[in-house]
Amino acid sequence: MTDHHDALDPTERLHAAVEELRAAGPPHPGLPARTAARARQIQTRRWIGGSSGVLAVLTVTALLSHQTAPRPGEITFAVRAPADAGVSLVGDFNEWETDRVRLTPKGKDRWEVTLRLPPGRYRFAYVTDGGEWLPDAEAAPVLDDFGRPTSVLTVASR
Amino acid sequence: MMRPLTLTLALGLCIVAVPLTAQEASSLAGSRLRNAAEMAAVDQRLGSRFPESVALRIHGIVDSAVAEGLPSEPLMLRALEGGAKGVKADAIYVALDRLRISMRRAADALGYGTSGTDLSTAAAALQTGLAPARLVELRNLRGQASLTVPLGAYLDLTARGAVPERAWDRVTELARRGAEDREYERIDPADLVARQPGDRR
Numbered sequence: 001m002t003d004h005h006d007a008l009d010p011t012e013r014l015h016a017a018v019e020e021l022r023a024a025g026p027p028h029p030g031l032p033a034r035t036a037a038r039a040r041q042i043q044t045r046r047w048i049g050g051s052s053g054v055l056a057v058l059t060v061t062a063l064l065s066h067q068t069a070p071r072p073g074e075i076t077f078a079v080r081a082p083a084d085a086g087v088s089l090v091g092d093f094n095e096w097e098t099d100r101v102r103l104t105p106k107g108k109d110r111w112e113v114t115l116r117l118p119p120g121r122y123r124f125a126y127v128t129d130g131g132e133w134l135p136d137a138e139a140a141p142v143l144d145d146f147g148r149p150t151s152v153l154t155v156a157s158r
Numbered sequence: 159m160m161r162p163l164t165l166t167l168a169l170g171l172c173i174v175a176v177p178l179t180a181q182e183a184s185s186l187a188g189s190r191l192r193n194a195a196e197m198a199a200v201d202q203r204l205g206s207r208f209p210e211s212v213a214l215r216i217h218g219i220v221d222s223a224v225a226e227g228l229p230s231e232p233l234m235l236r237a238l239e240g241g242a243k244g245v246k247a248d249a250i251y252v253a254l255d256r257l258r259i260s261m262r263r264a265a266d267a268l269g270y271g272t273s274g275t276d277l278s279t280a281a282a283a284l285q286t287g288l289a290p291a292r293l294v295e296l297r298n299l300r301g302q303a304s305l306t307v308p309l310g311a312y313l314d315l316t317a318r319g320a321v322p323e324r325a326w327d328r329v330t331e332l333a334r335r336g337a338e339d340r341e342y343e344r345i346d347p348a349d350l351v352a353r354q355p356g357d358r359r
Contacts, residue, residue, distance in 0.1 A: 090242055092235045092239075095203065095235070095238050096235070096239050096241070096242035096243075097242070098242060119304070119306070119307070119339070120275045120306060121275060121279050121306050121309075121310045123235070123239060127242075133243065140313070140314040140317035140318050141317060141318075142313075142317050144239065144243075145236060145239075145240075145249075145253035145256065146240060146243060146245045146249050146250075146253065148243065152310075152313070152314070154306065154307055154310030154311065154314065154343075156338075156339030156340050156342065156343060157304075157307075157339050
């Protein structure tokens with residue numbers, strides 16, 4: 001990353017980083033496409049929030065480590081909760097069943113899971129094994145029809 | 159002189175009317191079968207999540223909606239959401255009625271053949287105060303393409319504090335030039351927060 005990126009917003013920095021790496025020539029066939037997919041994925045969920053530096057580093061890390069990029073339509077859901085909380089993802093996509101999609105602990109207090117969803121608009125929330133309902137920190141803040149904070153996600157066609 | 163002509167006309171009418179009537183009957187039967195299958199699935203899901211009396215009441219609301227030509231799935235999902243969250247039954251009934259009324263308004267604007275996802279997203283937009291005429295405007299701009307992404311973008315932008323009028327202008331600007339769905343995701347709400355002279359409430 002070069003310093004001029006600091007003047008850009010997180011999305012612009014991300015795209016600039018990808019463009020720079022692409023301009024340098026692909027070390028492996030198909031790498032630019034996988035990188036772009038990864039970048040779009042990260043941009044869509046934005047679970048890293050305002051930490052643009054971390055976002056850019058993640059993109060570069062994905063490039064260098066040649067990780068398998070999420071396929072189009074895959075969404076990574078992530079939430080901060082204690083390591084022993086046990087977290088499920090519930091929403092329109094799994095008929096609000098609390099035991100169907102479990103998140104995996106990643107690090108000290110982060111949980112995540114990746115799902116492939118068809119285009120659409122979905123209400124969802126996280127629920128801990130202790131029964132605490134948590135909204136997604138990065139989704140637009142909305143109340144559900146019952147007056148509680150919830151999360152809504154729109155999945156665009158790719 | 160007139161009798162053969164009258165007979166010919168009557169026969170002609172029969173030839174046209176009988177197949178039409180048969181088609182309508184067939185279409186109606188197909189629609190009823192689809193509705194029956196839909197309602198059977200509704201029964202199964204409700205029965206496993208709610209006490210019988212609550213399931214029956216919800217079933218009645220969903221059944222009424224289907225009879226109006228509205229999709230059952232958005233209502234089912236809302237009921238299941240309420241059930242999962244342990245919401246009182248009365249609050250679920252109120253939420254379902256509210257959604258049904260909003261979907262009906264959306265369907266009046268967009269047509270009753272509109273997909274469930276489009277209709278429920280349009281209903282959410284109407285609940286925030288968007289005028290039904292705006293839905294028609296977007297439908298005209300998008301043609302046959304789904305309205306879920308642009309309407310979802312509008313809802314997310316306003317939830318993040320964008321001025322509704324400015325958010326709508328940005329969304330329709332993209333629709334007008336046939337933007338891809340992912341372009342709607344890139345709209346920055348920060349650009350649309352401050353009111354400007356001429357913004358309507």
